[in-house]
Amino acid sequence: MSRRDRNKGAKSARPGPAAPPPASPIALYEAGLQHLGSGRLLDAQMCCEQALAVDPAHADGLALMGIIALQSGQHDHAVAWFSRAIRQNPKIDYLTSLGFTLKQMGRLDDALAVFDKAIQLKPDDAELWKHMGAVLLAANRHGQALLSYQQALTLNPGHREAAFQSGLLLQQQERHEEAVQAFTVCLTQQPSDLPSLQMRARSFRHLKRYDEYLADCQRAQTLALADPLVCNNLGDALVCLRRNDEAVAWFDRALAVRPGLVDVLHNKGFALLQVLRFEEAAAVYREILALEPGNAKAAWQLAHIELQCGDYAAGWARREARWAMPDFSPDYPRCSEPKWLGQEDIAGKTLLIEEDEGYGDNIQFARYLPMVAARGAKVILVVREPLRRLMAGIEGVSQCLAFTPDLQRPAFDMHCPIMSLPLAFGTTLASIPPASYLPPPPADRVAFWEQRLGPHHRLRVGLVWSGNPHQANDGNRSMPLATLLPLLEVEADFISLQKELRTADQALLAREGRIRDVTAELTDFADTAALMSCLDVVVTVCTSAAHLAASLGRPTWIMLPYLADWRWLRDRDDSPWYPSARLFRQDAGRRFEPVVARVRAELAAKAAGFKGTTA
Template identity: 85%
Template sequence: MSRSDRNKGAMSAKPGPTAAAPLSASLYEAGLQHLGGGRMLDAQMSCEQALAADPNHADSLALMGIIALQTGQHDHAVAWFSRAIRQSPKIDYLTSLGFTLKQMGRLDDALAVFDKAIQLKPDDAELWKHMGGVLLAQNRSAEALLSYQHALSINPVHREAAFQSGLLLHGEQRYQEAVQAFTVCLTQQPDDLQSLQMRARCARQMKRYDDYLADCQRAQTLAPTDPLVCNNLGDALVCLGRSAEALAWFDKALALRPGLVDVLHNKGFALLQLLRFEEAAAIYREILAIEPDNAKAEWQLAHVELQCGDYEAGWAHREARWKMPDFSPDYPRFAQPKWLGKEEIAGQTILIEEDEGFGDNIQFARYLPMVAARGGKVILVVREPLQRLMAGIDGVSQCLAFTPDLQRPAFDMHCPIMSLPLAFGTTLATIPPADYLPPPPADRVAVWEQRLGWHDRLRVGLVWSGNPHQANDGNRSMPLSTLLPLLDVEADFISLQKELRPADKALLAQQSGIRDVTADLSDFAETAALMSCLDVVVTVCTSAAHLAATLGRPTWIMLPYAADWRWLRDRDDSPWYPSARLFRQDAGCRFEPVVARVRGELAAKAAAFTPTP
């Protein structure tokens, strides 16, 4: 307990006037004066004289408790406060006793004391705040939050209750409510740096990046030499797509505290957004020189290397993901050894299990027949939407749908599907062909052909957004409204977009030029059957792009300026997918020019289309 906390807790129980004998009362008042002046020994002597005259003088007993608390004699403080309460159960005495017990770690006893105090005075916001503090110390966060919120219902401007509520709401990811709580603090104390920074964090989580920047700028005026404040300001600019401006703030932070790893990470990321790959790689190597076991830096370096075509280094460094505690929590940590291509697997059963996204699984399933060709019996585990599609891949003996309680058959070794390129030593020159998926069932293709009707115009599949929880989704996805200029092309447009966002759902319902059949796309196998009936798929970087390109359909992929590593650098084609064309953003980082280029190409393709009977 800090001295300020100790003083605060003690003085919250400052005894008031009593009906004690005049001598005890005057000696008690003298003790108060001495205590206020910092003359602790004189205060104690005055109290002892008062209690000699009247052993039951409650205020003097409580003042002795305060003196004991301020001198760190907690057991004595408990005894003095308890004696005072027996004479007169005042709220202030109970508060100081509860505070002392909390500092001693006697949390159950402290809770009982504050509960008694609240029964005596239920409309006291300070008591509810104290109750919240004890509950929080007991790791009873939900109950603590209720206690703090009750304090605020009594006193809506109680700063401490608001701040603690904000922290707990932030921890529960209830960011909007947390913002309101921190705003209560800032309304009273506009220069409260801690509340300002916490409100900024909440704004970032809610992707309210303008608010995030505004709070970071205000924080920087309050603490101009704090490197973490400069770092946050740079991060806010990156979130707003202003990475070039952000670099100056990261450099300022590093000038204030050289070698600060969190700042270096953010600087490396900003450089990647600007496609300054060599400089970004140098930053990640600098981090690894400071912290050789920094898995995040190694992981990011891997992606730079892969994007630049250095597959040998990139695949190896990418294994650092397994040292990241929050990576792929569903992938079991098996007792069996991991296979990375070095051991012979002939006659062995090898479990191949997904460890990242749907698109990753589709892209790297091309290695499964190669595992089987080495003599391994392949058991594949993927999420249910992929099971039917992948069960028919050549060499897969058994394909299971992942569930948290899945009982896997016996196996000898395992390999995450994203580690297969490393296991086979893949280089740009040895990428396996994209012809590994079995053709969709003819009967399902026939059903979709019949449903789509006469093939008298170009059929175009559309996908404009991916999983909103993916880290780069804000850059790789677009709203449907951005794609609408395509609709004046003479073509039939079919939506392949699953998981519509609210604004897109409303807009799609108004579009007669787009057929939405996604309710019947039960899994990837069904989507593959539909895609087989289309002439071109126009999509952002998501699983639909991988599926369409793997099926050999003409696939036009619209990419952000800082595209994913798998699409390499400065290319409009892909060695992974011969049927793919890449339409990249320019440095303006807007999809509107990309859509305009796609529209021009689509119009030409539609004009050259020959109807099919």
């Protein structure tokens, strides 16, 4: 063999270069993470599969396969991978991923169990409590969700997501002071957080902290200049501050961006009404009805404008839209018998007349009951117990029942809500029925009150200064007792007819010796009527007391807000409904102090001319 052949054989016998060692599971896992971060799911999956081929128990690789499956929409596979990873090592990250996946699948009980286990392992982890809150929220367990979010905030007071969700849940519970604090946490972290700013503004509104409500709305508007809803909220804040003309401009700005927004149109109509721009407001509500012919709220508002402007023919008919309003008169019976609105002959029929809306409304429109009976109908009347004794004696009422939720009504042929009677009789300003329809108050109670009040040497003045605090317009129609105190300078005897006392008024009335408070002895409206019959004048805001006193023919001085209720019409100091009533209206300043001053002057003149009576 030649040297060349020997050398060639030696070369061929040498081993070749060594094959690279197999990649470690850690390296493959890290490569998979890089691929995943770049959106290359298949490459990431291949790396994980190689890692698991080397080490089937590699927990991070199993968990990464779960993440890949989750991002691919394969939730069942993701659950399986995360579960395998947890069996190898119950890391918090794995449990969090499994709980999140189960939540996405709607398996909320399973998700709760997973997060509960994670919290047991690491109870001081704010993120876990936040995740637990999210699952509880999805399960509609709002109270427990709030507790979880609050625990997250205890552990991490600056946790924005937990603070925001806490704020929303606190708002649902009407805990607006706490909600403000929660949203403030978010805004401290990020002052330009628009959702938190808007939510905090909403809570300020509920708390009637209107200056702060406006400030947040103005900040929100700088962050979303062209957002019509932000402009709408800013307008609403101005309405709350009674800056209605400015508010209209913001509503117009919102509508310029997105015409036809019905909620904004409603707000614009309301603002126009507050400044007595009735024709413009009516045009807005007609625009809403053109967009949504079945919009009962718009029809209701337009009806009141028509009635306030004296267009009774249109207003009574349009006011029937109230029955399409979801929360209107929930206690009115849903009858299979037909509703009577004046078209049918009711001679020989039994007509059920049900109370409708407030006490004052029922007193005012009880004047139609004798007219129903005069058409030959038997009248069955249903009212709340405080009205029953007063109204049972009205001419033509065959039977008067006290409303209860389970009331079994006698058989009847037709029914009519009492507030629909003006429509049934085609009432116009010229055909309003007379006010002398209530029976005389019980003689024994009149005698009782005469004795109770004592010698009648000075003018007797009944006082009512506030109404039901839950009534929508109560903030405008009522006043604190302190505002009424200048009346007490008049030489007269003052008697409180104020049944519901607010906390501040209770203390003042107890200290104020010039007002006799006998309301604890008043049993119902019939008893109040007996007391009123012993008085020389009743001074009241727009409440049921005004209707009762005026229906009895007592001199009744009614103090009205700038935008008065529709029944008092426009720009009048008298009422076609009540000849004995005088109306004292606020001016554009919307303060009751000038109204009280005018009443005081008139009352002083009346007291000066009072001669007294003898028993």
